[in-house]
Amino acid sequence: MRLAIEIFDNDGLNFLARWAHVLAGIAWIGLLYYFNFVQVPAFAELDAGARNQAVDKLASRALWWFRWAALATFLFGIMLGFIPEVSGGKGMFVEENYFKSPQGVAIATGMLLGITMFLNVWGVIWRNQKVVIANARNVLAGGEADPNAAAAGRKALLASRQNTIFSFAMLFFMIGAAHFFTLGTFDTADNRAIYWAITGIIWLVLELSCLGVIGGTGQNITNWMYEDHKRAIGVGLVMVVVWYVVWELVF
């Protein structure tokens, strides 16, 4: 009897990276949805003392899994692009003209959104949540409340709601890369510059809004979509349709 451990061949390694990528991805995005759809509305109904306890014991733990799952998703995703799927072949990112193909343009769109979300996690959400957690712990220990904590919480909230908005289109393109856009009759040989110009503008406007560069961090017309999670879900789903229509029109 021969024990063939094919999981350590290139095909197997690509598959393992894919499995780990999706496993980490569901942990990350699952927690993102928990924060947005469950925790934020629930915390709003708690009094300050109970909220500080919950931030200290619950949110801090959820944020630990959240940010490390985001890093693992990102790293396994990049690995996936470089490990050949067929032994002896090339990793998809190093295949000639890959990023000009429908699959390449779709995965690049998914990655643009996924990497932006990853940077929002570490650069905005976690950076500001550290201030919120430190404040909660300090107050619980009898210290003075930090006057900057509320503003920090607001910045984290905007980025978190924007990540919810991005998440739907991100997954649409990420899964569609291998399972939809390659199968259709899309022709990405020309017009990619137009596609990337439109995609770039949509992406930039949304990201600059959540960073407060457009419209500040207060409640105003540009931040309308961030004011509750149902709006963020609605805008996220509309963005999938918008992006898909742009794709169809251009390609």
Ligand code: HEM
């Ligand atoms: C953070 C940045 C990310 C990068 C750089 C990245 C990269 C990739 C790459 C290169 C692929 C392979 C595409 C193909 O085979 O055509 C892929 C597939 C996939 N990714 Fe991501 N990804 C990221 C985020 C995410 C997130 C947050 C999720 C959420 C669950 C996710 C879920 C998936 C799924 C489900 C697939 C398809 C697997 C398959 O159909 O075989 N990715 N990703």
